[in-house]
Amino acid sequence: MSAQPAKALAETAAEFGLKAEEYALIVRRLNREPNLVELGVFSVMWSEHCSYKSSKRQLGKFPTKGAAVICGPGENAGVIDIGDGQACVFKMESHNHPSFIEPYQGAATGVGGIMRDVFTMGARPVALLNALRFGDPGHPKTRRLVAGVVAGIGGYGNCVGVPTVAGETNFHRGYDGNILVNAMCVGLADADKIFYSAAPAPGLPVVYFGSKTGRDGIHGATMASAEFDEASDEKRPTVQVGDPFAEKLLIEATLELMASGAVAAIQDMGAAGLTSSSVEMAGKGGLGIELDLDAVPQREDGLTAYEMMLSESQERMLAILKPGREADGRRIFEKWGLDAAVIGKTTESGHLVLRHRGEVVADVPLAPLFEDAPLYDRPWVAPAPQPRLAPADVPEPGDYAQAVLTLVSAPDMASKRWIWEQYDRHVMADTLEDSATGADAGIVRVHGTRKALAVTSDVTPRYVQADPYEGGKQAVAEAWRNLTAIGATPIAITDNLNFGNPERPEIMGQIVRAIDGMAEACRALSFPVVSGNVSLYNETNGAAIPPTPTVGGVGLLEDYARRADFAGMHGGQHLVLIGETRGELGCSMYLREVAGREDGAPPPVDLAAEKRNGDFVRAAIQSGQVSVVHDLSDGGLIAAAAEMALASGCGAQLNADDELPAHAWLFGEDQGRYLVATAAGDALLAAAEAQGVPARIVGAAGGDELAAPGVFSLSLARLRQAHEDWLPRYMGG
Amino acid sequence: MKAAVVVFPGSNCDRDCRTAIERSTGAEVAMVWHKETTLPEGVDLIVLPGGFSYGDYLRCGAMAALSPVMAEVKAAAGRGVAIVGICNGFQILCEAGLLPGALIRNEGLKYVCKPVALEVTNAQTRFTAGYAGRRQVTMTVGNGEGNYYADEATLERLEGEGQVVFRYVQNPNGSARRIAGVVNDRGNVLGLMPHPDRAFEPELGSADGAILFQSALASA
Numbered sequence: 001m002s003a004q005p006a007k008a009l010a011e012t013a014a015e016f017g018l019k020a021e022e023y024a025l026i027v028r029r030l031n032r033e034p035n036l037v038e039l040g041v042f043s044v045m046w047s048e049h050c051s052y053k054s055s056k057r058q059l060g061k062f063p064t065k066g067a068a069v070i071c072g073p074g075e076n077a078g079v080i081d082i083g084d085g086q087a088c089v090f091k092m093e094s095h096n097h098p099s100f101i102e103p104y105q106g107a108a109t110g111v112g113g114i115m116r117d118v119f120t121m122g123a124r125p126v127a128l129l130n131a132l133r134f135g136d137p138g139h140p141k142t143r144r145l146v147a148g149v150v151a152g153i154g155g156y157g158n159c160v161g162v163p164t165v166a167g168e169t170n171f172h173r174g175y176d177g178n179i180l181v182n183a184m185c186v187g188l189a190d191a192d193k194i195f196y197s198a199a200p201a202p203g204l205p206v207v208y209f210g211s212k213t214g215r216d217g218i219h220g221a222t223m224a225s226a227e228f229d230e231a232s233d234e235k236r237p238t239v240q241v242g243d244p245f246a247e248k249l250l251i252e253a254t255l256e257l258m259a260s261g262a263v264a265a266i267q268d269m270g271a272a273g274l275t276s277s278s279v280e281m282a283g284k285g286g287l288g289i290e291l292d293l294d295a296v297p298q299r300e301d302g303l304t305a306y307e308m309m310l311s312e313s314q315e316r317m318l319a320i321l322k323p324g325r326e327a328d329g330r331r332i333f334e335k336w337g338l339d340a341a342v343i344g345k346t347t348e349s350g351h352l353v354l355r356h357r358g359e360v361v362a363d364v365p366l367a368p369l370f371e372d373a374p375l376y377d378r379p380w381v382a383p384a385p386q387p388r389l390a391p392a393d394v395p396e397p398g399d400y401a402q403a404v405l406t407l408v409s410a411p412d413m414a415s416k417r418w419i420w421e422q423y424d425r426h427v428m429a430d431t432l433e434d435s436a437t438g439a440d441a442g443i444v445r446v447h448g449t450r451k452a453l454a455v456t457s458d459v460t461p462r463y464v465q466a467d468p469y470e471g472g473k474q475a476v477a478e479a480w481r482n483l484t485a486i487g488a489t490p491i492a493i494t495d496n497l498n499f500g501n502p503e504r505p506e507i508m509g510q511i512v513r514a515i516d517g518m519a520e521a522c523r524a525l526s527f528p529v530v531s532g533n534v535s536l537y538n539e540t541n542g543a544a545i546p547p548t549p550t551v552g553g554v555g556l557l558e559d560y561a562r563r564a565d566f567a568g569m570h571g572g573q574h575l576v577l578i579g580e581t582r583g584e585l586g587c588s589m590y591l592r593e594v595a596g597r598e599d600g601a602p603p604p605v606d607l608a609a610e611k612r613n614g615d616f617v618r619a620a621i622q623s624g625q626v627s628v629v630h631d632l633s634d635g636g637l638i639a640a641a642a643e644m645a646l647a648s649g650c651g652a653q654l655n656a657d658d659e660l661p662a663h664a665w666l667f668g669e670d671q672g673r674y675l676v677a678t679a680a681g682d683a684l685l686a687a688a689e690a691q692g693v694p695a696r697i698v699g700a701a702g703g704d705e706l707a708a709p710g711v712f713s714l715s716l717a718r719l720r721q722a723h724e725d726w727l728p729r730y731m732g733g
Numbered sequence: 734m735k736a737a738v739v740v741f742p743g744s745n746c747d748r749d750c751r752t753a754i755e756r757s758t759g760a761e762v763a764m765v766w767h768k769e770t771t772l773p774e775g776v777d778l779i780v781l782p783g784g785f786s787y788g789d790y791l792r793c794g795a796m797a798a799l800s801p802v803m804a805e806v807k808a809a810a811g812r813g814v815a816i817v818g819i820c821n822g823f824q825i826l827c828e829a830g831l832l833p834g835a836l837i838r839n840e841g842l843k844y845v846c847k848p849v850a851l852e853v854t855n856a857q858t859r860f861t862a863g864y865a866g867r868r869q870v871t872m873t874v875g876n877g878e879g880n881y882y883a884d885e886a887t888l889e890r891l892e893g894e895g896q897v898v899f900r901y902v903q904n905p906n907g908s909a910r911r912i913a914g915v916v917n918d919r920g921n922v923l924g925l926m927p928h929p930d931r932a933f934e935p936e937l938g939s940a941d942g943a944i945l946f947q948s949a950l951a952s953a
Contacts, residue, residue: 151843154844155844158785158844158846158875158877159743159745159785159788159789160745161745161746161784161785243788244785244788245742245743245785245787245788245789245790246788248742248743248745248785248788249742249743335766336742337742420846421843421845421846421847422843422844422845422846423844423846424844424846424875425846425875426846426873426875426928426931426937427745427746427749427783427875427931428748428749429746429748429749429752429753429930429931429933429937431937432936432937436847447752560936561936
């Protein structure tokens with residue numbers, strides 16, 4: 001092995017993102033200095049991205065078990081039981097830093113990576129979602145980033161042929177220097193044919209297949225675990241380049257290989273590529289692994305061992321085959337035109353041993369890499385509480401009609417048609433509801449059955465910023481509410497925790513309290529966490545993003561004919577509001593967009609009321625009593641009514657409240673509420689009363705105006721124009 | 734009744750086509766890998782599905798048009814077998830010379846996915862006979878290069894011979910004369926950009942696509 005002066009290596013370690021004490025720990029564990037290859041391996045395995053060293057203690061607070069959970073966090077994706085021997089496999093993951101540096105490829109490879117996590121477990125991907133946060137529309141980089149990210153997501157997902165059915169897009173100056181691109185993939189598998197990564201026995205062949213290895217993406221995981229500064233554009237070479245055609249071939253070949261019975265264990269090569277896949281497979285199996293790097297399919301000559309181990313070239317898989325099954329592999333890889341090679345074998349040594357050009361270039365014990373990564377209990381300070389705002393603390397608008405138009409055309413609220421028309425939402429021919437159709441969640445059928453999966457992605461960063469605990473609760477509750485509002489039974493979530501630098505106590509405080517809140521909501525709503533991803537160090541020049549713990553929720557419809565949307569409102573229906581309204585304007589969309597303020601406490605989430613109200617609404621949908629439902633969230637009652645009116649092509653009139661001023665009544669963002677349109681309003685009220693659920697008739701559907709008599713009225717045409725025009729105008733600008 | 738769906742590397746609507754044909758006609762559907770050199774005996778309908786064959790690298794459909802199975806598809810076309818190319822399949826048929834014209838980059842330079850209303854311009858083809866009396870049908874498009882192009886003389890000929898079968902009510906991609914689908918001069922090869930394979934049941938938003946498969950197989 002090469003002998004390098006210790007001082008130089010310690011400096012290199014710092015460049016790789018390792019702290020001095022972490023480097024010292026490596027030396028202690030090895031009883032010697034590492035060489036460059038070994039140092040590279042340690043630095044990626046101990047990056048926050050791979051080791052969760054700052055967040056692991058907090059993540060342990062999440063409930064991860066439940067009657068429907070087949071596999072919780074720790075594998076490539078979570079697995080839940082959806083009955084009839086079928087399972088749903090899903091996960092969300094960030095590609096924030098690469099997407100900021102190179103939006104098209106960053107977003108595209110984010111989609112590719114999350115799909116691999118899902119089909120690696122034996123599931124066919126059936127739906128994609130994405131949660132996007134961009135900077136202020138006025139920031140000079142924003143328009144280019146939106147265009148690039150959207151084109152990248154579409155370019156990859158459309159080509160692979162998995163429908164993109166739901167998502168969310170926000171704009172805020174807090175993301176000016178660090179956008180968020182969170183992609184979620186949902187797949188279907190047979191519950192008894194889930195594949196895992198742990199190597200089962202020594203002496204088995206390790207097979208590499210997929211695209212060749214090149215120099216792209218070296219140290220991507222390390223970059224994803226560092227802050228940004230002005231020089232970040234220089235990191236463009238660390239962004240990987242995606243090839244969706246190769247991914248499509250890889251899906252088909254992987255699923256065919258699994259069906260052949262040849263696979264003993266399998267792992268995709270994602271962040272930290274060959275290093276993390278080989279270390280995890282051997283480490284989880286309590287074994288060792290030996291790789292011959294000369295056998296790795298390579299895109300160019302002269303790749304060093306270091307480059308091969310750290311490359312994040314895309315669309316690559318590592319499988320451990322059952323004894324004597326190499327021929328099955330060869331036949332399948334040849335059919336799909338994929339590069340493949342046996343590059344090593346599992347051993348009993350407990351070591352990762354790498355050979356290259358006749359030399360052993362690395363020999364390190366797996367235990368410290370895999371399970372002895374440093375674990376930090378970072379100091380944190382509790383976020384300062386914000387005052388609760390009473391309606392009187394917030395001015396009423398001078399012109400309500402103008403305020404409503406401002407709200408529906410605000411960047412966060414305006415129609416995202418410009419975005420989702422670039423996504424194939426219908427491929428696979430099982431999409432029942434998508435971004436275009438006026439429903440609170442995307443819905444895809446479980447192919448060939450009456451069942452369907454409901455999927456949603458939610459978080460309200462401005463709430464989390466003001467109160468991480470309540471905001472964390474709200475993110476989980478809103479995902480649960482969106483699934484409930486279409487009549488699905490919520491089952492489990494994946495999370496994507498996007499925060500700033502955890503070494504700063506105030507950021508760590510956001511992480512700790514947001515997770516506390518999320519965990520409490522998960523428990524109260526029986527909505528466990530089955531997979532997730534942590535993205536820290538989302539900062540540029542010391543300015544952290546708004547804390548953004550994105551929640552991806554999955555629910556099940558037993559019979560998709562019994563569901564609700566909000567596009568079927570028609571004249572003659574009553575509008576029934578489920579849930580209590582106290583007129584919470586703190587952190588509201590009204591406060592920010594109309595009053596120009598971002599202060600106050602967010603609306604509190606009463607989890608008992610949330611559950612009671614939601615269970616009532618879901619039962620009413622599943623029994624066929626109601627079929628037009630919308631949850632209340634950003635923009636409150638008036639925004640929900642406006643969205644229903646536009647989706648249905650039918651006007652709505654809202655009554656005044658006896659006590660609250662109009663702005664608190666119409667724009668308040670009290671939680672746990674639903675707006676239902678039904679011809680049998682009285683029957684619904686009676687049913688609600690019997691179950692102790694607050695419900696009242698708040699208006700009527702009909703006509704071609706959205707109005708609150710005596711307060712304002714707007715034609716649907718004007719409302720639609722305001723809602724539809726903003727984004728295309730902005731992107732055309 | 735027997736149908737075949739050709740699977741190219743990168744096809745992603747092959748299963749959709751199979752499901753659509755099975756559910757709308759009850760026909761037996763064989764999946765044919767692009768390297769095959771024979772087609773199922775007695776096949777009545779051959780479908781080239783949508784997707785991104787060969788990643789749409791080089792030109793959409795250009796490489797798939799050279800796949801081994803395409804020699805058999807051309808021979809079948811010569812025998813009068815019904816052939817439908819949907820989306821990428823339409824692009825492949827143009828590249829293979831089985832249909833006139835070409836599909837170029839959308840006018841708006843972006844991929845576009847949305848439901849579109851279509852005029853059935855000619856309800857007397859073997860693919861559209863079931864639409865007789867229907868002036869408009871609905872299907873969805875999903876393409877980045879669905880902008881139909883042909884020279885003026887070709888367009889005139891297509892119009893004059895009734896070979897323009899579907900026309901967009903509102904042009905989503907800049908297609909010449911709002912053309913969404915054309916047949917060859919013999920009337921047995923149809924290419925269209927909208928997806929009948931995503932419109933075969935009311936819960937998908939439209940069942941209008943089912944009629945196309947029913948007509949194609951009824952005529953066999």
